[in-house]
Amino acid sequence: MSDVLKIVDLHVSIGDKEILRGVNLSMTEGETHALMGPNGSGKSTLGLAIMGHPNYNCTQGEILLNGENILELEPNERARAGIFMAFQRPVAIPGVKMADFLRHATTNVRNPERKEGEDLIPMREFRKEIKANMEQLQMDSEFARRYVNDGFSGGEMKRAEILQLAMLQPKFAILDETDSGLDADAVRLASQSINEIGHNKMGLLIITHHDKLLEHNPPNFTHVILGGRIVETGGKELAEELHAHGYDRIRKQYPEAAKVNDESEAEAEAVV
Ligand SMILES: Nc1ncnc2c1ncn2[C@@H]1O[C@H](COP(=O)(O)OP(=O)(O)OP(=O)(O)O)[C@@H](O)[C@H]1O
């Protein structure tokens, strides 16, 4: 049976501010979904809520993986269940080497029952795999010995996120602006790599403001989020329309959601 990730009427707050106001979205393995929307509309919030970020409080609704509500699971348990997120802004973990981080993460995801301290996947096997993936991503082998994201350039961080995707082979992957900060050649490589790793295989939720990442990963569905709600869903032509013409039509067609979005952005700016 195919794996299904289903989000039902999801409401998410940060502190006492409601960001997501009833999101519904269903993905089946092998499908690619594009999630688009103006700045501050709630795209990253949705990804982080699916992953279980502790600051993102799900006040209503459900996130179901193959029918089971995962809202009570910790982020690491969600990862073991097959969910992955490539972050918009990956954090550095000084002191933890990429290779050690990936060897632990890969072992834990492949062997979800593993207890801390039990065997890791054999070094030879792991080395072979990481080397092949790094070559494909045109990453210098030296990266494996560096601390996770520590001093990485913007583009290097995004490549490191794709390397994790390749190693962890999740059922569902949320890619949050995996193209941001990449130069033109690097975006093409990222788009091709994501295609090879997951397109038509995993369930992909691709968050992007540009069309290049979708070039090799044409979405079966495009969702537009505005003011914390998915206001429209279409096919790949919807993504094309938004890339070409922006969000004017969407804002006019959904004035209530546009108002929430603008207020939320204004508030965020006031804080800064
Ligand atoms: N930790 C936080 N504290 C307060 N407000 C937050 C926090 N995280 C997000 N928000 C607010 O939630 C709203 C949605 O943010 P989110 O990061 O999900 O937007 P986005 O759609 O990913 O935007 P972008 O395209 O700029 O990445 C914004 O108004 C933002 O300021």
Ligand SMILES: [Mg+2]
């Ligand atoms: Mg974002």
